[in-house]
Amino acid sequence: MLCFLSFVGLAGPLSMFSQGQAEAQHVDDQVSADWVAEIEKVFIRSEECKQCHERHYEEWKGVREQTPDLKTFGRVDAALLHGTSLTSPVFRTVLGLWKQTNPTADEQRRCLSCHAPAVTVFPEHAEKVAGQVLSGKSGVEGIGCAACHLMAGIDKSASSPPTFALQPGRTLYGPYANPEENLVHPAVQSTQFREASFCASCHFDKVKDVMQKNLPGEILEGTICQDCHMEPSTGSSTSRRGAMTRSIGRHWFRGVVVAGTMLKNRNVQAEWMPRIDLEVTKIGATVEGRSLVKVGSLPHSFPDGDPVLKQFFLTVTAKDAKGQTLAEETQQFGLSYDQVLRGPIPDPFIKGGNTRKVPFVLTLPEGKAAASIEAVLSYALIPTPAPILLERYLATLATDAARDEAKNIVQEYTQRHFLTYRVKVLS
Known part of the structure; x- marks a missing residue:
């Protein structure tokens, strides 16, 4: 009888606790429904x-x-x-x-x-x-x-x-x-x-x-x-x-x-694509110069999207007569996550109808001579997050599947995609 009474005595509080959880969930759902309904009175679905x-x-x-x-x-x-x-x-x-x-x-x-x-x-x-x-x-x-x-x-x-x-x-x-x-x-x-x-x-x-x-x-x-x-x-x-x-x-x-959009007007397609020229001002133990990145009169930045997240990479390489790399320099342009929307939104890497001049200095190994300079322009759609930033975000996700999805997205969207290149032979 004592055991029976104890069971009954516990059942009441457990039932009340469960009921309290359900009521709290109902209140939360109702609050959620209320603010959504308020917005949808104006912004109909x-x-x-x-x-x-x-x-x-x-x-x-x-x-x-x-x-x-x-x-x-x-x-x-x-x-x-x-x-x-x-x-x-x-x-x-x-x-x-x-x-x-x-x-x-x-x-x-x-x-x-x-x-x-x-x-x-x-x-x-x-x-x-x-x-x-x-x-x-x-x-x-x-x-x-x-x-x-x-x-x-x-x-x-x-x-x-x-x-x-x-x-x-x-x-x-x-x-x-x-x-x-x-x-x-x-x-x-x-x-x-x-x-x-x-x-x-x-x-x-x-x-x-x-x-x-x-x-x-x-x-x-x-x-x-x-x-x-x-x-x-x-x-x-x-x-x-x-x-x-x-x-x-x-x-x-x-x-x-x-393709159908761009092929309507070949001139538009040509104007949109970026181009690079190379100016070399010094040749010796170091090679110095500028990469001139140009885009036509089309008022797009390139390649698409927005100037807030996109990253650009300009890689300049000095090579010898056999095509072997002697020196290389990569410059990155774009905001990191902790800079996004902190202050005025900057101009993109380059706007339509403009030329951006990016200086470079390459130090060659002793006794080596550069025969050519190569510039490659590429881009990524989002910044690569710092490891601690990615770790903190992944910790907020509830399941391994959600974490795997996030990792895959970061991996895909931070990949570099080729835009254009230029090779200049040094005399």
């Missing part, structure tokens, strides 16, 4: 838009492009889809590494403002959005339909990107002068949708002036980003109704690695 805009939804989501790259990394042909701006394992890994450098709340909000524009309207939820990303849980959308179609203009007072200005409300903005009337939402034209500044408000390194309407240069006169990166088509922007003869753009926003 793209699934809602799919009911009428099915084609654009599928392009944005990558539904028709189920390649291994998309399934693994959230990318198509090396161009990250906007629909994966928060869910991409690549972004989760980079954010997780950067978080180990203890960014301030404002620096974190600044980082998220392009990946999740909702934080510009709801800055108080930026930390929760970051937590959502790092946990891999679904929550608010990143760059969904509303994130772009609530854009009513550009904030000309902004001192640095992003420069978009959102207008929360039921009205959605777009490029049409005479939008179709509908019972779902008011639609208003914004000239911003046919200007380069629309894209440059986040992709700021692509142009010299993020406020400009068109891309400068003889080759690109009158061109905007959307002309190449939103493949033009004709039809209706809805699957239910609308003028079938309108000019519409595809919503997968592919990068220049898609």
Whole structure:
């Protein structure tokens, strides 16, 4: 009887403890649902838009492009889809590494403002959005339909990107002068949708002036980003109704690695590619000179992406007459994780229409003579994290599978990719 009473006596507290856990979990879930619901009252989910805009939804989501790259990394042909701006394992890994450098709340909000524009309207939820990303849980959308179609203009007072200005409300903005009337939402034209500044408000390194309407240069006169990166088509922007003869753009926003985009204009392709010239000013026990890295008038930095994470490597090598390496020097250009978004965003390694002059000094082994100088330019998509930084981030992950995934992403995205080279024979 005593044993029976003891069992009954313990069952009550255990049951109460279990119930308390369940109630606490319910409260946590409710709090999570509350802030997500608050954001989604303004930034409606793209699934809602799919009911009428099915084609654009599928392009944005990558539904028709189920390649291994998309399934693994959230990318198509090396161009990250906007629909994966928060869910991409690549972004989760980079954010997780950067978080180990203890960014301030404002620096974190600044980082998220392009990946999740909702934080510009709801800055108080930026930390929760970051937590959502790092946990891999679904929550608010990143760059969904509303994130772009609530854009009513550009904030000309902004001192640095992003420069978009959102207008929360039921009205959605777009490029049409005479939008179709509908019972779902008011639609208003914004000239911003046919200007380069629309894209440059986040992709700021692509142009010299993020406020400009068109891309400068003889080759690109009158061109905007959307002309190449939103493949033009004709039809209706809805699957239910609308003028079938309108000019519409595809919503997968592919990068220049898609051959069809670049092959439309060979001049554009030639202007985009970087080139190197070599100046040698001293030959002897040391070889001194400069690498002149050039890119054409196309206002892109190269090769793609952004100037915040990308790393460039310029390797200059002195070789003898038999092609044997005598001396080599590699210079790296780019920010480390603890420098990202600390202060003004720097210019990329080189902007369109510019030449960057990088000096080099190579000391040769005694008695050896250099017959040629070789310069190789390569890049990596993200910085290589310091070992302690990677170790701290991996320690935050709950499973070996998650740690293996993070290691694989770091390994792949820190690999160097060849861009161009030059060899100069010394007389």
